[in-house]
Amino acid sequence: MNPSNDLVTRSVNALRFLAADMVEQARSGHPGLPMGAAAMAYALWMRHLRHNPANPSWPNRDRFILSGGHGSALLYALLHLTGYDLPLEELKRFRQWGSRTPGHPEYGLTPGVEVTTGPLGQGFATGVGMAIGQAHMAARFNRPQYPIFDHWIYALVTDGDLMEGISHEAASLAGHLRLGRLVYLYDDNGVTIDGPTDLAFSEDVAQRFEAYGWHVIRDVDGMDVDAVDAAIAQAKADPRPSLIMCRTIIGYGAPHKQGTSAAHGAPLGPDELRAAKEALGWPTEPMFFVPDDVREHFLTSRTRGQQAEAEWRRLWEAYRNAYPDLAAELERRWAGRLPDDWDADLPTFPAEPKGLATRAASGQALNALARRVPELIGGSADLTPSNKTYLQGQGDFGPQNYAGRNLHFGVREHAMAAAANGLALYGGLRPFAATFLVFSDYLRPALRLSALMEVPVTYVFTHDSLAVGEDGPTHQPVEHLAALRAIPHLVVLRPADANETVEAWRVALEYTDGPVALALTRQAVPTLDRARFAAAAGLRRGAYVLADLGPTPPQVILMASGSEVALIVAAGERLAAEGVGVRLVSFPSWELFAAQGPAYREQVLPRAIRARVAVEAGVPQGWERWVGPWGRILGVHRFGASAPGAVVMEKYGFTVDRVMELAREALTAAAG
């Protein structure tokens, strides 16, 4: 049963004007994209998208990503009309406090929103991660006759998305990996904020994507539902990722603004909106008008979706009988439960003055976890041997082997992080992503979205200080710990030795409310003697007392994170030998410590001990909070330098003598 052309046109117009009315009512927003892309969206949502509005978490649903998140009103109109739990009242509260219709789509807030978008390029690259997830889960779990994972990842992308560098990284990766389940619709409306797109953008997009190994469908009339429909069908039939290039008219219908940047980012205004409605034969009153037959037509999505999921559930039941172990594993993974004994193989490292690099301990911990936690998947942006993130025996993910769990992202940090977001959003997977700490800058916008969406991605950042040495200031992070700690919802962990590193991985696996960033050393650090010092499990509380040395109660607190803990231990021992009472605090995570109750915090850092020294090979910013006004901070105040790591550390003052000197200064200041 095909709906009449008239019904289709009016359905498309309903999307247009619901969106335009939302923007108008909010006096804020972006009408241009929804009005231009409504026909594309209709073709995709009503003729291809397999989803169940009654169950937005159905694992085998198609994913839809609005990469140009500023067109959120279009997405909300689609979600509302196809029967998601998003009543018209919410559309009327577009962009208002407490509504489920924020300015840009937010994952976790609105049912049916698969990913937070708005920062351009992110949706594009996150979809690539979802497609990796689909390919991997299919390779691991599908069985002949049982295509449990058998769906598509669609996105609507804009010229802004395609100009961003992350789109290049992600598209190149997707082409390389031959992720054929990706079908991206390019809303080519020829307009940007500054003016016509060709003011700054004249590349041959089709040729570029063909160079990446994509299947490109050119010159599709994006205003024509049937043309878009046919192109999507063609895209699905091709084994490569597909880009469908749809010519559209931004703000279509608005007589004075369509086709110009004036339609992009501001309400049309009452006159222009009325004129647009008149031009397209739409009732000018009431606002938020949806004809009954249009409403009914869109709601067939609900029936179709329920049928689709029911059919899949039958398949799933049969699969469960045929492959009970696989099904049980999947159910566990979907529920977000770790396997029993997931941490049974985690190593414990004996005390060892020479010790080992925390990146090396991390590699061992990660491999011990990977053997028992099959949902652990990830890789590095071409620094695998340096980051120590290779999962032995778990295979390389690639077009010949989607079951592999080692991802080779290439030198593409930004796409890596966005893809990790996509993997985390996909379900049933626990992704990690690795690079040098200094290059966390390259992926920061995607990491911010991990935090904003509160998805559990583990970032493995090695080479975490000046001690990187010879590679010099371009490769030595100094501001990055501070910059990462500034991000809400991100837990930064900088373990002091091998055993704290193991604990850090334990925290990372257990923590599912957001991303975790591990900062790990390149160089060897002593493995502390836990018979003399408190257990490494203290890391879980963010900061803990390693030991009180010399006379009690302690007179001075020495605190440090990561590789500098060895330094305060050595300084503390010498001070104690001189008769000073010293408390040694290992301080791997501000966030975890701040989350403890005041009683615990007072126990570790008693108000009464005013003399305090913090030591960290990074900018001091923020340590004031923990050392207080009489404290001293041994940090880094400028960029690094190229020389052997131990030389750089010494030249920058990271010596036992300097720590002792600062301890004495703090004691004097606190006494004064």
Add this chain to the structure above:
Amino acid sequence: MNPSNDLVTRSVNALRFLAADMVEQARSGHPGLPMGAAAMAYALWMRHLRHNPANPSWPNRDRFILSGGHGSALLYALLHLTGYDLPLEELKRFRQWGSRTPGHPEYGLTPGVEVTTGPLGQGFATGVGMAIGQAHMAARFNRPQYPIFDHWIYALVTDGDLMEGISHEAASLAGHLRLGRLVYLYDDNGVTIDGPTDLAFSEDVAQRFEAYGWHVIRDVDGMDVDAVDAAIAQAKADPRPSLIMCRTIIGYGAPHKQGTSAAHGAPLGPDELRAAKEALGWPTEPMFFVPDDVREHFLTSRTRGQQAEAEWRRLWEAYRNAYPDLAAELERRWAGRLPDDWDADLPTFPAEPKGLATRAASGQALNALARRVPELIGGSADLTPSNKTYLQGQGDFGPQNYAGRNLHFGVREHAMAAAANGLALYGGLRPFAATFLVFSDYLRPALRLSALMEVPVTYVFTHDSLAVGEDGPTHQPVEHLAALRAIPHLVVLRPADANETVEAWRVALEYTDGPVALALTRQAVPTLDRARFAAAAGLRRGAYVLADLGPTPPQVILMASGSEVALIVAAGERLAAEGVGVRLVSFPSWELFAAQGPAYREQVLPRAIRARVAVEAGVPQGWERWVGPWGRILGVHRFGASAPGAVVMEKYGFTVDRVMELAREALTAAAG
């Protein structure tokens, strides 16, 4: 006079083994790129590059960028042999403390190094900025018969550079702008750190660059000097930017490691190095061996360079006679002097309770400067109308008009910032780059290099807080002020009102030792009455007393930056009316305040006033330094929310009542 083939081969080998010996001696570094790319480098440096080793700052020199900065040993070998002030002793101190041969090339440290590279993709994109600079200066200053600016920008780029997203942004922009003076040599050695490049990278690079509008020369044998030479000649003859694809063998010569990732990033080891020398017929002893005829051959660069510059100087003298005004302007600009009366048109804004957005005041200040400071050039990443950075009457830079001073970067923040670095490095230009503050994350790696190189780029970051409003958390910065302040050598300025904004621009123009970031409001803020409050020039000192209200000496200090200054003023007035002595401090820049002497700092924030409140719509991180242990910080502890800006600010506690409450808390705490 062509050197014999034998001399050429031995010259290439001299480059290879100087570099390999440097790495060997340092026990650290990357021999693979130098050994593979030495022939390419020879062809470029000895047959095309017009430079004067005796004067690395000759304005019309060709620029050479080693975008794969890890190959620094090759660059140092070239600089040494062609006669730059880089003696062999420095090569022997490769990667050692205090040497001029750091692990990655550092601008400002080593003569002849045009840009700091190492973070991949940066050199590629910075070169695009230099090419914009060349095109612009040529359009402005060249006259018939007087090609004052007539040179090329060469780069050696690697697969890592081409995988990074920034290369896409920059290449797309360069193709659009038809920057024909760019000639990039791609060292296509087929190897990355993780293994063969095709593990993660199988795009058709040539096709991709053709899609950008580049001229691509395929399949050049990068090991063959004559082939590379011919390709460069062909590239120069084409009006488009050129990419020369050179097939090379990483680590060429090393019998067991060449062609593999083992040659990339570690010394060959004595045995392999000896075997390599034997394989290529090179004396195994002594290290750092350079045959006399090879040394003499390379040193012809010096003569050629002196002749080239002398020729140009004759042209310049004639130009100076023919166009004395233009020549005088150029000399002023090269000397880094601002024009007389450069700030004469800067506006002063009358007190106005409703006021205006600091981004709007910025737009006025910028335009007032642009009229008098012709070296001011810049633009936005497709947010020109929002950032208020359009220079009226100054034309749009584009392939039809290289004289234009408005750059349309497209939605390419990262390439924008790197291009701004290139413009600053080029000489005679003062670039600015604009986007929303939240998207400073997208350009952070390039901004870090602005700071590391200490080049004067002005970043215009508007929409600087939760008050952005409806666009929601993806567009509301909360952690970005802290994250920027963490970067050494960067001055962050968040002016409180229109007049502070004018002062901020004054600082930005006067400051030439590094980048400046302006954080500006979207929303209107009151223009303070400078008859009641201290002059806005106080901004120059980072923080200053606006006024003491009520009883003196003040009991409590309220400090704030940017839009929150209006809030402390209102709170201060009410507290004073209640009989509390209040000091109001406008605090636009931590860096400038920290740079003041202790006496000034004590004057503004006297130790004796312990009750302090800081107010800023961002994460509190680091404000502890200024408020001390009895202080209170009104900041933001989570991501933002979508609603009208004033609503969000109120919901997050940015109210006069809350400031007063915190002031009372601080008074109690300080008294206790």
